Amino acid sequence: MKIWVPMDSAAKALGSEDVVAAIRAEAARRGVDVEIARNGSRGMIWLEPLVEVETEAGRIGYGPMNAGDVAAIFDGSPSLGLVEELDWMKRQTRLTFQRCGVTDPLSLAQYEAHGGLAGLRRAIGMSQDAIIDEVKLSGLRGRGGAGFPTGIKWDTVRLAHADRKYIVCNADEGDSGTFADRMIMEGDPFCLIEGMVIAGLGCGAVQGYVYTRSEYPDAVAVMRRAIVLAHEAGVIGPDVMGSGKPFELEVRVGAGAYVCGEETSLLNSLEGKRGVVRAKPPLPALEGAFGKPTVVNNVISLATVPVIFEKGASYYADFGLGRSKGTIPLQIAGNVARGGLFETAFGMPLGEIVTDLAGGTATGRPVKAVQVGGPLGAYLGQEQFDTPFGYEEFGGQDALIGHAGLVVFDDSADMLGMARFAMEFCAVESCGKCTPCRIGAVRGVETLDRIAAGDGAAVELLSDLCETMKDGSLCALGGFTPYPVMSALQLFPEEFAGVKEAAE
């Protein structure tokens, strides 16, 4: 009997290790021979720990599984049915996440059996020009949030003259509501490695770094192990799969600074400096890590590269909406009945995601607002639920998709409190380099406190401050903190009226 239990840290946090122990104990008690295999998460977090049993028809699911209920697996009790046939799975277009939750994350053989390394093999037979054209044609844009065309960034690095170039993976996924990077690193790490190697071949870079977070110890451990295995198998190292080209890879761990998710801060941190933002120009593509031309790409951008090379650029570009091509892993989080990761073509309306996929709130109360794109993303209200999920479409709403995390709030949310939190977070995490962010965030907290205390006149001051931060900050931390603040103010002006206490 073969049983799969996820080793994803969300599954672990919901008790998967206790479930594994209970399955072993129950199997021993019954004298049944079981093989427990480990996978990543399918992304149906509300069903975690999701235990899967191999049958002739396919893998059937039991979840959410408690250590006390494992007898059901052995008794043949009613299951969720075939996991691949569940509505949540069937409705997705799993390209980047095609193997996540399916294979053992640390089995290179399973990785290959499920389409892995096909893209890299193809890339090895291509010229640098052709590799970069393929990425350009796919329409892939930066999945970290900025949405810059990946192929153009790569081309800039390819054309730069230098004795050494770098591929840096930005895995500093600090946005609340996002966990796609973590799921790939824990659930399909070879996919990220393959994407980075292809980037290295295309740009002529021989060294890669995965810069990730100290808050992700499981992801760090799985990535490091996968790199060792990839090295042993010759996927990375002095001679990448017999191509004669070298590519080395290393994981670096941050130290709890949110701003290091900003690419120039990240580079400073990688170099061993304070994670302070650098002014651009020079672009990191020309003067990046250690002063050398550097590609800095998000995990999902790089992990999407293998499937583009496996299936072809046009296959990937055929999905999506307008200039937002391909698929996007939506991360549905916060106060939702069904939270998790759902990969789909761009274009799904926000309301369908929140109402249909997520099933509304976990508390059963009405949805008040959805914050999209992390702590620097705008709050959107029900009247914006017909907005299709795309870079330009959200831009048109004065919002952003960011790293595609959605945090749902029910009607008990205190929007002035959330606006204050956005400013407070910015003040705590500001790198201190530019004044609008460093001072503005502190003044923002004070101004919101004045409004909360009944000073309605301070609302105008807050708007003015947000304008200054937006226009004058060096990076997205100071520049985008006004998004959640101003959107909360515009959606729920009554909560900022300065007469809140009197009204209550």
Next chain:
Amino acid sequence: MPHAAPSTDDITALIETQMHLEGPLLPIFHAIQETYGFVPQEALPVIAQALNLTVAEVHGVMSFYHDFRKTPAGDVVVKICRAEACQSMGANALSAAVLDKLGLDWGGTTADGKLTVEPVYCLGLCACAPAAMVGGKLVARADLARLEKAMEGAA
């Protein structure tokens, strides 16, 4: 967790293990903190010497990052997420209850030196919020009872 002040030789040996890396300063801090539970300030001049930096520069880097501690924490560090997704599921009330129960403020350590409670901004468990980490063990859909159980288990 050993709290005794390390010797210069011990620190030098730890630094040596990271010197082959490009940009070794953060890995050095991590190695020292992993070994001692904090970064003893006696280490800063030794690091500065090894990397040809000023002590001020080394101090500047260390103090920039929330993770690095100048003094030892409690035996078990409890990190409770304060970010938006967790707030949407009652993280503010949860952290208030934990801090109140232990009689602590954020960053505080209990008088017996057993527990330190710190904020964390996102553990990537946003679809099963609120989340916390108790001595390295992740807890999702956390409530006071589950955290107390985890704290007892970790102590």
